[in-house]
Amino acid sequence: xxxxxxxxxxxxxxxxxxxxxxxxxxxxxxxxxxxxxxxxxxxxxxxxxxxxxxxxxxxxxxxxxxxxxxxxxxxxxxxxxxxxxxxxxxxxxxxxxxxxxxxxxxxxxxxxxxxxxxxxxxxxxxxxxxxxxxxxxxxxxxxxxxxxxxxxxxxxxxxxxxxxxxxxxxxxxxxxxxxxxxxxxxxxxxxxxxxxxxxxxxxxxxxxxxxxxxxxxxxxxxxxxxxxxxxxxxxxxxxxxxxxxxxxxxxxxxxxxxxxxxxxxxxxxxxxxxxxxxxxxxxxxxxxxxxxxxxxxxxxxxxxxxxxxxxxxxxxxxxxxxxxxxxxxxxxxxxxxxxxxxxxxxxxxxxxxxxxxxxxxxxxxxxxxxxxxxxxxxxxxxxxxxxxxxxxxxxxxxxxxxxxxxxxxxxxxxxxxxxxxxxxxxxxxxxxxxxxxxxxxxxxxxxxxxxxxxxxxx
Ligand code: C2O
Ligand code: CU
Ligand code: CU
Numbered sequence: 001x002x003x004x005x006x007x008x009x010x011x012x013x014x015x016x017x018x019x020x021x022x023x024x025x026x027x028x029x030x031x032x033x034x035x036x037x038x039x040x041x042x043x044x045x046x047x048x049x050x051x052x053x054x055x056x057x058x059x060x061x062x063x064x065x066x067x068x069x070x071x072x073x074x075x076x077x078x079x080x081x082x083x084x085x086x087x088x089x090x091x092x093x094x095x096x097x098x099x100x101x102x103x104x105x106x107x108x109x110x111x112x113x114x115x116x117x118x119x120x121x122x123x124x125x126x127x128x129x130x131x132x133x134x135x136x137x138x139x140x141x142x143x144x145x146x147x148x149x150x151x152x153x154x155x156x157x158x159x160x161x162x163x164x165x166x167x168x169x170x171x172x173x174x175x176x177x178x179x180x181x182x183x184x185x186x187x188x189x190x191x192x193x194x195x196x197x198x199x200x201x202x203x204x205x206x207x208x209x210x211x212x213x214x215x216x217x218x219x220x221x222x223x224x225x226x227x228x229x230x231x232x233x234x235x236x237x238x239x240x241x242x243x244x245x246x247x248x249x250x251x252x253x254x255x256x257x258x259x260x261x262x263x264x265x266x267x268x269x270x271x272x273x274x275x276x277x278x279x280x281x282x283x284x285x286x287x288x289x290x291x292x293x294x295x296x297x298x299x300x301x302x303x304x305x306x307x308x309x310x311x312x313x314x315x316x317x318x319x320x321x322x323x324x325x326x327x328x329x330x331x332x333x334x335x336x337x338x339x340x341x342x343x344x345x346x347x348x349x350x351x352x353x354x355x356x357x358x359x360x361x362x363x364x365x366x367x368x369x370x371x372x373x374x375x376x377x378x379x380x381x382x383x384x385x386x387x388x389x390x391x392x393x394x395x396x397x398x399x400x401x402x403x404x405x406x407x408x409x410x411x412x413x414x415x416x417x418x419x420x421x422x423x424x425x426x427x428x429x430x431x432x433x434x435x436x437x438x439x440x441x442x443x444x445x446x447x448x449x450x451x452x453x454x455x456x457x458x
Contacts (some may be wrong), residue, residue, distance in 0.1 A: 008091030017269070021144070021196055022061040026071045031114070032063060034085065035289040037130075038080035043192055044199055045174035047228045052079055052141040060127075060143030062160055065317065065454065067122040068152050073115040075107065082106035082343040083392060085115065086395070087145060088261060089125040089240045089415040092117040094435025095394055100131040101363035102436050102454055103253035104342045107131075107331065111333035121313035121398075122149040123240030124214040126162075127428040130362070131344035134220065134444050138177030140197070142218035147240075153308045155267070156209035156300060160278065161291055162195070163258070165190025165219045177220065183445035184332075184351040187221035189429050193288065200289040205270050208299030210307060212236075213266040213279075214289075217258040218231040223389050225255035227287065228266060228277060229277035232304055237265035241413035255282045259418035259444035261412040272299040298374060315398055318377040318428045326378060327372050330392070330419070330441070331449045332386035333358040350450040352441070358450035362438040366454035369439060372431040379428045390446060391418045394455070396437040399429035416442060431457045 020349055026030045035055035040047050053060050055078070062141040077083045084107055088100035096117045098105045105269075107113045125145040127416030129136040144160050167175040167190045195201055205211050218226050227250050235247040239262055245262075250256035258264060270277075274291040333353045350358035360366055372378060379402070394409045401409045401417050405424040418424055440452035 006061060007412060016024065021075065022056045023064055024056065024061045025064045026066060027067065028069065031072040031074045031458065033074055033076065035076045035078050036083060041432040042144045043168065043172065043194065043197070044168060048168060048172045049172060050139060050174050052136045052139040053150045057269050058140065059140060059162060062143060063127065065145065065147045067119055067147050070116065070118045070153060073114060074082040074112050074414070076112040077107045077109050079136070079347070080109055081136060082108055083129045084113065084131045085127055086130040087115070087125060087127050089398060090117065090119055090145070090147070091121060091398065091433055094396065094437070095435070098130050099395065099438045100253060100344045100386055101186060102438060104318065109176050121240060122147045122235055122310070123313065124216060124265055126216050126218055126263065128218065131302065134178055134345070134347065134448055135367065136445060137220050137399060139451040140164070144213070144214065144216050149311060150169050151308065151311070154210070154272060154306060156206050157211045158205060159205065159211055159213050161195050161213065161215045163215065163217050163219060164194055165222050166192045168192050172207045178347055178445055179202050179225070180349055183349060183449050184348070188410050188444040189221055190219065200291065200329055201295055202276060202292045204296040205293045206300050207270055207295040207297050208272045208301045209270050210302045211268045211270055211293070213268055214263065215258065215266070217260055219260050221262070224258040224289070225260055225282040225390070227252050227255050227280040227282060228252055229279065229293070231271060231277060232269040234267050235264060236267045236310055236414045238410070239263055239414035239416055241313050241315070244413055245336050245411040247410050250394070252280070252282060252287060257418055259389065259393050259416065259442065261393050261416040262390050264420065267304060269291070269302065269304045270295050287349045290336040309401045312414070316430045320379070320428060321379070323377040323379045323428060327381045327383065327387055328369065329355050330390055330451060331356065332395070333406065347448045352446050352450035354451060359453040361448070361452050362440065362454060364453050369435065370455045372455060372457045374431060374434050374457055376431050377428065379426055380397045381424060382417070382419060383424045384422055387421045388450065389418060389420055391416050392440045394437060394439050396435060397429055397431070399427040402426050402428050
């Protein structure tokens with residue numbers, strides 16, 4: 001069918017649609033190839049060597065799968081480190097989760113690992129290594145993964161913004177991604193903030209059109225404070241799932257906090273023309289620009305009301321009346337045990353603890369943080385006893401924050417909840433996916449220095 005939309009998509013907007021990212025699209029029976037490799041890239045101040053992306057170039061490609069269609073993804077490790085790939089937010093069978101020693105052995109250079117799963121949830125997810133995670137992620141190996149709805153919701157353009165910082169020196173060389181001082185506090189921040197590895201890129205968007213913005217925070221450390229332009233729009237999905245409890249449109253006074261691992265989908269009705277729209281970050285004294293959207297062409301004359309609401313994903317509702325309760329306290333570490341991550345590297349420090357013990361990592365020899373019964377409902381009380389923020393992430397399942405001691409927390413399905421200073425958040429979920437599931441802070445320096453364990457569902 002030839003309508004304005006198809007014309008627009010057919011007119012070579014494939015790269016535009018992805019924000020200049022290359023795309024790998026699943027097709028039945030064909031394995032997508034993800035070949036990691038070392039790469040150089042110029043962020044604007046000279047060539048930076050030693051980055052990690054894939055054979056498709058840099059940044060890592062966006063992977064597009066279809067809801068309820070089987071996907072095969074072959075990961076071939078092309079860097080010297082051992083590695084694995086984890087599909088953040090996707091509810092996969094445990095063996096496909098990409099967590100070394102917990103669900104698979106690390107993949108060595110030149111070796112391949114075949115991942116196969118059928119995504120049941122449509123939405124915005126992402127992928128990253130889970131072995132030598134600190135280095136490979138800090139150096140760039142973080143990509144967006146989109147699971148398309150079975151029925152097209154009707155946007156004119158799908159624009160992805162992968163937010164990621166790099167830490168570069170004067171000669172554009174990579175600086176240390178890990179500092180003990182940073183790890184013991186909020187984490188070591190980058191000094192070059194990028195969107196799709198560009199600084200403040202400008203994208204053409206169709207005037208009068210409907211754009212789906214998918215913003216993913218894939219940095220190892222930074223909690224982004226996002227401000228959206230003052231236009232007609234709505235936050236339609238949060239961490240991969242359609243919003244059920246509305247999230248207010250962020251402003252400079254009240255930006256949207258997006259912690260490492262989190263994603264937000266926004267529907268925007270582009271004005272019929274006029275100045276570029278800036279997506280801002282409230283970092284430092286002046287707001288900085290993540291990206292600007294340049295209304296282009298004659299108005300498509302669309303209306304937000306023309307969008308089909310995103311269908312709810314098949315998540316099972318918990319039962320609070322029968323839910324069992326567990327407490328998890330996140331704080332500093334009482335002493336300095338060295339976590340042992342086998343072939344996946346160790347940073348040789350502990351600064352953080354769960355329930356007052358520094359945990360030894362995703363596949364901790366200390367056993368699971370909790371043993372849960374398959375099919376039962378649970379409420380976890382997550383308590384941050386520190387002045388630092390912690391984006392707490394659970395693999396394999398989704399949960400809903402149901403209360404906070406500090407704020408009215410939107411109750412939406414998620415895989416990562418950001419705990420602010422001294423915040424206590426109750427989360428609820430059904431333990432409906434059997435296996436050992438990593439559970440950790442997504443500030444990777446925290447994850448690697450004690451704030452990481454796993455839960456067992458059987
Ligand atoms: Cu996004 Cu355990 O990770
Ligand atoms: Cu994950
Ligand atoms: Cu943390």
